[in-house]
Every structure is written in structure tokens, then in C-alpha cells.
Amino acid sequence: xxxxxxxxxxxxxxxxxxxxxxxxxxxxxxxxxxxxxxxxxxxxxxxxxxxxxxxxxxxxxxxxxxxxxxxxxxxxxxxxxxxxxxxxxxxxxxxxxxxxxxxxxxxxxxxxxxxxxxxxxxxxxxxxxxxxxxxxxxxxxxxxxxxxxxxxxxxxxxxxxxxxxxxxxxxxxxxxxxxxxxxxxxxxxxxxxxxxxxxxxxxxxxxxxxxxxxxxxxxxxxxxxxxxxxxxxxxxxxxxxxxxxxxxxxxxxxxxxxxxxxxxxxxxxxxxxxxxxxxxxxxxxxxxxxxxxxxxxxxxxxxxxxxxxxxxxxxxxxxxxxxxxxxxxxxxxxxxxxxxxxxxxx
Amino acid sequence: xxxxxxxxxxxxxxxxxxxxxxxxxxxxxxxxxxxxxxxxxxxxxxxxxxxxxxxxxxxxxxxxxxxxxxxxxxxxxxxxxxxxxxxxxxxxxxxxxxxxxxxxxxxxxxxxxxxxxxxxxxxxxxxxxxxxxxxxxxxxxxxxxxxxxxxxxxxxxxxxxxxxxxxxxxxxxxxxxxxxxxxxxxxxxxxxxxxxxxxxxxxxxxxxxxxxxxxxxxxxxxxxxxxxxxxxxxxxxxxxxxxxxxxxxxxxxxxxxxxxxxxxxxxxxxxxxxxxxxxxxxxxxxxxxxxxxxxxxxxxxxxxxxxxxxxxxxxxxxxxxxxxxxxxxxxxxxxxxxxxxxxxxx
Ligand SMILES: CC(C)[C@H](C(=O)O)[C@@H](O)C(=O)O
Ligand SMILES: CC(C)[C@H](C(=O)O)[C@@H](O)C(=O)O
Numbered sequence: 001x002x003x004x005x006x007x008x009x010x011x012x013x014x015x016x017x018x019x020x021x022x023x024x025x026x027x028x029x030x031x032x033x034x035x036x037x038x039x040x041x042x043x044x045x046x047x048x049x050x051x052x053x054x055x056x057x058x059x060x061x062x063x064x065x066x067x068x069x070x071x072x073x074x075x076x077x078x079x080x081x082x083x084x085x086x087x088x089x090x091x092x093x094x095x096x097x098x099x100x101x102x103x104x105x106x107x108x109x110x111x112x113x114x115x116x117x118x119x120x121x122x123x124x125x126x127x128x129x130x131x132x133x134x135x136x137x138x139x140x141x142x143x144x145x146x147x148x149x150x151x152x153x154x155x156x157x158x159x160x161x162x163x164x165x166x167x168x169x170x171x172x173x174x175x176x177x178x179x180x181x182x183x184x185x186x187x188x189x190x191x192x193x194x195x196x197x198x199x200x201x202x203x204x205x206x207x208x209x210x211x212x213x214x215x216x217x218x219x220x221x222x223x224x225x226x227x228x229x230x231x232x233x234x235x236x237x238x239x240x241x242x243x244x245x246x247x248x249x250x251x252x253x254x255x256x257x258x259x260x261x262x263x264x265x266x267x268x269x270x271x272x273x274x275x276x277x278x279x280x281x282x283x284x285x286x287x288x289x290x291x292x293x294x295x296x297x298x299x300x301x302x303x304x305x306x307x308x309x310x311x312x313x314x315x316x317x318x319x320x321x322x323x324x325x326x327x328x329x330x331x332x333x334x335x336x337x338x339x340x341x342x343x344x345x346x
Numbered sequence: 347x348x349x350x351x352x353x354x355x356x357x358x359x360x361x362x363x364x365x366x367x368x369x370x371x372x373x374x375x376x377x378x379x380x381x382x383x384x385x386x387x388x389x390x391x392x393x394x395x396x397x398x399x400x401x402x403x404x405x406x407x408x409x410x411x412x413x414x415x416x417x418x419x420x421x422x423x424x425x426x427x428x429x430x431x432x433x434x435x436x437x438x439x440x441x442x443x444x445x446x447x448x449x450x451x452x453x454x455x456x457x458x459x460x461x462x463x464x465x466x467x468x469x470x471x472x473x474x475x476x477x478x479x480x481x482x483x484x485x486x487x488x489x490x491x492x493x494x495x496x497x498x499x500x501x502x503x504x505x506x507x508x509x510x511x512x513x514x515x516x517x518x519x520x521x522x523x524x525x526x527x528x529x530x531x532x533x534x535x536x537x538x539x540x541x542x543x544x545x546x547x548x549x550x551x552x553x554x555x556x557x558x559x560x561x562x563x564x565x566x567x568x569x570x571x572x573x574x575x576x577x578x579x580x581x582x583x584x585x586x587x588x589x590x591x592x593x594x595x596x597x598x599x600x601x602x603x604x605x606x607x608x609x610x611x612x613x614x615x616x617x618x619x620x621x622x623x624x625x626x627x628x629x630x631x632x633x634x635x636x637x638x639x640x641x642x643x644x645x646x647x648x649x650x651x652x653x654x655x656x657x658x659x660x661x662x663x664x665x666x667x668x669x670x671x672x673x674x675x676x677x678x679x680x681x682x683x684x685x686x687x688x689x690x691x692x
Contacts, residue, residue, distance in 0.1 A: 079527040108565045110456040127473075127494070132531040142498040144535040148473070152488040179579070181425040185478040189490040212586035219454045219565060219590045233525070237583060240558035244565045 001030040001299060004060040004264065008038040009078070010273025011283035011327075012066020018285035018331025019064060019292045022311075025339040026296065026304040033060070037082055039070035048081035054089055062295050063090075063266040066288065067273035080130070087123050090263035092256035093154065094161050095123035095235060096294060097270070099222075099242035099252070104317035107245050109219060115246050117225040118169070120162035121235025123256055125154045126186075128232040150186045150231070155193045161259050162229035163201045173226035174198075175207045177214045177234055190231065214238055218245055243270055250283075251316075253290035255298060265298050267291040281326040286312055289334050311337035347376040347645060350406040350610065354384040355424070356619025357629035357673075358412020364631035364677025365410060365638045368657075371685040372642065372650040379406070383428055385416035394427035400435055408641050409436075409612040412634065413619035426476070433469050436609035438602035439500065440507050441469035441581060442640060443616070445568075445588035445598070450663035453591055455565060461592050463571040464515070466508035467581025469602055471500045472532075474578040496532045496577070501539045507605050508575035509547045519572035520544075521553045523560045523580055536577065560584055564591055589616055596629075597662075599636035601644060611644050613637040627672040632658055635680050657683035 005020070007013035023030055035057065041047055057063060068083045086092070101107055101115035131147035166174040176194045180187025191208070198206050209217060211234045217224055218241050230238065243252035252270035269287030277283055290312055297305035311334050324330060351366070353359035369376055381403065387393055403409060414429045432438070447453055447461035471494075478492035512520040522540045526533025537554070544552050555563060557580045563570055564587050576584065589598035598616035615633030623629055636658055643651035657680050670676060 076527040076530055076533070080530065084528070108456060109454055111454070127492075128528055130530075132494075132529070134531050134535065140498055142535060144496040144531040146473075146494040146496075146529045146532045148478075148492040148494070150490040150492075152486055179582070181422040182430070182474055182579075182582075183478070183492045184422055184426065184476075185480050185490040186492045187422075189480065189488060212583050215561065215583055215587040216590040216595065219587065220594070233528075236525070236528075237558050237561055241561040241565065241587070244562040248566070249562065 001027055001062070002060045003030050003032050004035055004057050004063045005032055006035045006037050006063060006065045008066040008068045008273065009040075009070045010067050010275045010278040011271075012038070012068070012273055014279070014281065014283050014327045015269060015285040015288035016064060016066040018327060018334070019288040021331050021335045022289050022308060022338050023292055025335050026308065027301070038068050039073050039078060042073060042078065048078065049085050057086075058090070058263060060264045062264050062299055064292065064295065065266055065268040067269065067271065069273040069275075071275055084128065086266060087256050090256075090266065091258045091260070092123045092263075092266060094158055094255075094257040094259050095121035095232075096255040096257055097121060097235070097239040097242065097252065098294075099239070099246045101246040102251075102313050102316040104319070104321065105247035105251065106321060107247060109222075109245055112245060113221075113223040115222045117222070117228060117242065118165060119228045119230065119235055119239050119242060120158060120165060121230055121239060122154065122158045122232045124232075125149050125151060126232035148183070148186055148231075148233070150189055152189060152193065155190055156197065157259070159193050159197045159229055162227055163197050163204055166204045166227040167201055169226055171226040172204045173207065174204050175209055175214075175225055175228045177209050177211050177228050177230040177238060179211050179234070180208070181210065186231070194229070211238065215241055218242060239270065249287070251286050251290070253287050253294055255291065255294040257298060265295075267295040267298075281328055283327050284324065285327050285331050286316070286334075289331070307341050308338055311341060347373055347408070348406045349376050349378050350381055350403050350409045351378055352381045352383050352409060352411045354412040354414045354619065355386075355416045356413050356621045356624040357617075358384070358414070358619055360625070360627065360629050360673045361615060361631040361634035362410060362412040364673060364680070365634040367677050367681045368635050368654060368684050369638055371681050372654065373647070384414050385419050385424060388419060388424065394424065395431050403432075404436070404609060406610045408610050408645055410638065410641065411612055411614040413615070413617065415619040415621075417621055430474065432612060433602050436602075436612065437604045437606070438469045438609075438612060440504055440603040440605050441467035441578075442601040442603055443467060443581070443585040443588065443598065444640075445585070445592045447592040448597075448659050448662040450665070450667065451593035451597065452667060453593060455568075455591055458591060459567075459569040461568045463568070463574060463588065464511060465574045465576065465581055465585050465588060466504060466511060467576055467585060468500065468504045468578045470578075471495050471497060472578035494529070494532055494577075494579070496535055498535060498539065501536055502543065503605070505539050505543045505575055508573055509543050509550055512550045512573040513547055515572055517572040518550045519553065520550050521555055521560075521571055521574045523555050523557050523574050523576040523584060525557050525580070526554070527556065532577070540575070557584065561587055564588060585616065595633070597632050597636070599633050599640055601637065601640040603644060611641075613641040613644075627674055629673050630670065631673050631677050632662070632680075635677070653687050654684055657687060
């Protein structure tokens, strides 16, 4: 396994270190190359993602990204120039975000019930396409547009993947989240494709929820959801809410997948760079470790993936929630758990 | 006061009846005209909002709308052809949605704290502009676009209104909710205008939150928000979440305001037509009554507005939450409370 690692900014390097510690237990022979991208490189050289680096990244089996973003860099520069550019250049069309409330984890909901859902967010189009502009800038008559671009090709591949995943799950239920009553054209295309693809998956039950209503359900009855498939922006919004109700973005993992495997997929904790606690050994590396589990699964090591996830679940159920330990301590604990549960698999 | 009433579909007529009962206590001389719009008219005549009706509506001081939507009508027809058409034709640029957790009301949050916020949602542009289309429909190469249109004119007027409202509130705090790191152009215009307008309101403190992060804050620390100003779609999404954490859309009021007072403003409970419980005297009319309070305030009767809201607050604090009574009983109770607290004001 050739793994490219982008530690990135803020707490990124710290949580990545712990995720690699865990990887060492299940795949000690993995070949790891670090790439220095993010705020400090941009400050030093003005570079965000040089073509040569992008070329090298393409030669890997997968990418692990810590976090990107720093208060010293104007908002949007690193997000669009690095994070989104990677997602688009590497055709990460399936943005996978599981939402599971692990036993022992406190939800902000009074009565969360069981939550075990999976958001399959489109990753390469919609309002993220970057098609927009300004007209008559800095005048009273200025206009800004943002164009959501939705293609049958782009929607079909992510919807097909979502149905495949729903079929593997006990409940076999899929919910399309959109805003079809207002976004008539995009909504029509999404709805028609979900209907078409559903014909090939007669055992998957299908539901629809407007995105606004989905936010209500996610706080009043999150257990109703199994697989959610949705567009790039709605997916961005509801996955943060999903993370919140399942214990916070500190625990939320994600995978940016090219399911054709033409390009390496990229795995990242959702929490961001958290500059306020960076460099202090305070960040919880759990989300990075869970992202590693998604990585292992994607690379054809489902057994190793399950063991990493099971170790996290065990640790979450047994850790002192009030003081779970520092970054390293949690990483050490998870690595030990994985090693005790694992015959090496890679 | 000349009031146009659109009872609409589902539970709309029932909750409107109770809101008018309450209005009778504070403004018995109000002249009320009913307009039959919604699913049944569409079924009978194919009409959604005839020009002649729109013309008549314009002659009123305000509009009270019950609910629009019915399962027998394809999704989007009534929403776009009636509800959104009213908002756009009558230039309802300020969509006002208070989010208050009244004492006695149960939030799905374990520890909601005090919630008393106000979302000022733009109502006439953004992704709701209806600028989009389909290309190569029903082929493998189909493309759907949706264009978010944002004008300096449209943003400035809603931002100015939000600052005015923030200034009236004890905390004097305003949060812009957007997604500036991705929606670069619209985000830039919104941010610049908020900055500009803030110069005229030095006593209002200003914060910014990405929409995804805002959903997290709304379930983990909703008390941080005072006034939120945001675009049409983000406002749609977060106000449903706000409603959920403050006890549900059954209690959520809204006003669609033309703050220039060129056109009548329109007031509606957020809950929708709830066809499953329609006609059974089961719907809670509280949101319609709270919408009436917003109406009274907008029409220059702040004292009456406050008494209606105070009566609702008293009823919510004292009602049997498990069986608050049927539609009529709640309406009777609220009307009695208003009458006992109120010297007639209109
Ligand atoms: C940082 C930002 C560009 C990104 C997104 O909007 O996708 C983040 O919010 C996420 O969800 O991964
Ligand atoms: C019914 C729908 C068109 C409407 C909207 O999207 O604005 C509703 O969700 C609302 O929030 O009033």
C-alpha cells in the first residue's frame, strides 16, 4: 500500500500521527510519503497544489488528509485552492460520511435513540462547481451569481453507489434529500435518476425528504435514516448536523472516493484544523482513526477496517468521557486495542 | 385594518379560524376577506393565483395564510405557483422567523439553555430566483442548472433590516450565515455588504458562521445566536432546524415582509398543511396565533402584538403538554387570555 499523507494545518499533523500509529498495527508494510501542503507552504511559496505534487499524489493508492485551514489565510483560499481542488482533480464523486452514535458517546439530543446512518454526498458538482461570478463589482448594481451544475452522469454514479451501499445494510433503506419543490430542474433530475436506479434495486426501499425537513428529522427522529443520498451542498450542511447529533465533528470521519479507482481516494476527519487547540496534544484523533478505517475498507481490507472501527467503539464505550486523555494517549490506546484484536492483515 | 385571509389547504383553515378568533379580541373592527386559493381551486379550475386575485390582495393591509400543499397535487406546483409567487410578486424581501424556546415547551435538545433568536431570511432572490433549466432532457447527457442570483440591492435591504432589528434587541448581536468559503461570489457580496452596513450600527456586534457550522451550533449552543441574517435557501434550511430545537414547526411563526410597505406583508405558520391530521380539530393553532402577533406588530400595533405573544407564552407554560387540547380549545383559551389581558387596541 502506497499512502500519501497530507498532515496539513492546525491539529492535522497531530491527529494524522495517531491514525498512522493505528495503521502501523494492521498494515506495517504500508509505504508512507508526506506532502507538505496547506497554510505554511502557501505563506512560504504562494503554492497551494503544484501540478508536480498533484502528479505524485496520483501515484498513490490513497491519501490521508489531516486538516486544512488557518486564520492567517483568507477564508476560501485553502478550501478552494487545495481541499476542493483535490476533490475535483481526483474526481472524488462519492463523499462518504457515516453517522453513528457509538455507545458511551453523549449526543446533544435528549432522546437520540439508535443512530446508524450513512450520508453519500455528491462530491464533484452542484453549487460546488465554481461556476459563478460578479457583475458591476463595488457598485450599487452589483450582482453575484452561483450556478449549481448537475449532470445525469454525475448524479447517476453517486446514486448507484448509494443504492449499492444501501443494499449491503440490514435496513436497505435510502432517502433522497433535496429541495425539489423549489429547485425544480436539479430536483427533477435527481428524482428521476433515483427512480430509475431504484428499479435495479427492488429490495431497497426509497424515501424522499426536503432538506429543510431533513434537519428536523435529524434532531427529532434520526433513527429513521439509513442511507441518505444528496447533492454536494445539502450534503455539506446535513453531515455537520449528523456529526453534531452523533457526538460532534470530533468523531466524524469521511472518505472522498473515486469509485472507479482511476484516482486515489482521500480520507479526512471532518473536524478541520481547530487552530485554537493546535500543537497542544489536545485534539481527539478518533475521527482521523475512523477515517483510516474507511480507507482500509476502500483499499480492500474490510477485516482490518472493522477491527479499527471496533477498537474505536470499544474505546468510546469505556473511556472517561470527561477526560478521554490527550491526543497521544488516545492514539496509543487505540493502537493497542487494534493490535490486541488483530492478526496483522497487510 | 383590511386583512386578506388565505386559509389554504389541510389544517390551514382550522388554524386560521383560531388566529382570527384571537384577532377579534384585539382588533374587532378588522375587515376580513377570504380568498380561496390552494389545492381545491387548482383541481377545480387549474388556477393557482389569478391576476385579478393578486390585484385584490394588493388592496389589503396584510395577508394571513394558513397553509399550502396537498398530496393530490404534484410537488412544487402550489409551492412555486402560489406561495413563492406571492412572496415574489409582493416583494416579500424580509422573511422573518423568530425562534424562541418558551418556558414549558420541550426541546429535543438535552440542554437547550435559553433560546431567543430571530432569523432574518432574504425572501426574493438567491437560489429561489427560479433561474435554471434542463439541457438534453431524458438523455444520458442531461444537465440541470440552478442559478443563485444575489444583488447588492436585494442583500442590502435585508441586511439593513436585520441590523435595525438587532439594534432593538438587548444583546445587539448579528450573525451572517453563509458559505463564503465555497460560494465565493455570493459570499463575497454578502460579506462586503454586512461589513458596510455594520459601520452604520457600531453598537451591533457582528459574527459570521458557515451554514454547515451553524447547524452544529444550533444543536450544541443555540443560545449564542441573537439575530441571524442569511440568504433564502440557507434561511429555509436553518429555520426548520431552529423550529425543531424550539419545540417544533407546530409552534413556528413567520412573516413575509415588504418593509417598504408598498405591498401587503404576509404572515404564515411554518408548519404546512399537515394533510394527515386535517379536518379533525387536531392541529395546534399556536403558530398561526404567533404569526398573528407578528402581523399586529408589523401593522403598528406592538402593544396588541405583545399581548398576543404573552398569552401564548402563558398558555405554553401552563398547558398540559401531553394533551394541550384540540384546535378549537386551544384557540378559545388563547382568545380568552388575550381578552383578559387586553384593553381593546384596534
Ligand atoms: C472546508 C469546506 C470547503 C468543506 C466543504 O464545504 O465541503 C467542509 O465543510 C467539508 O464538509 O468537508
Ligand atoms: C414550501 C416551501 C416552498 C417553503 C420554502 O422553501 O420557502 C417552506 O419550506 C418555507 O420555509 O416556507
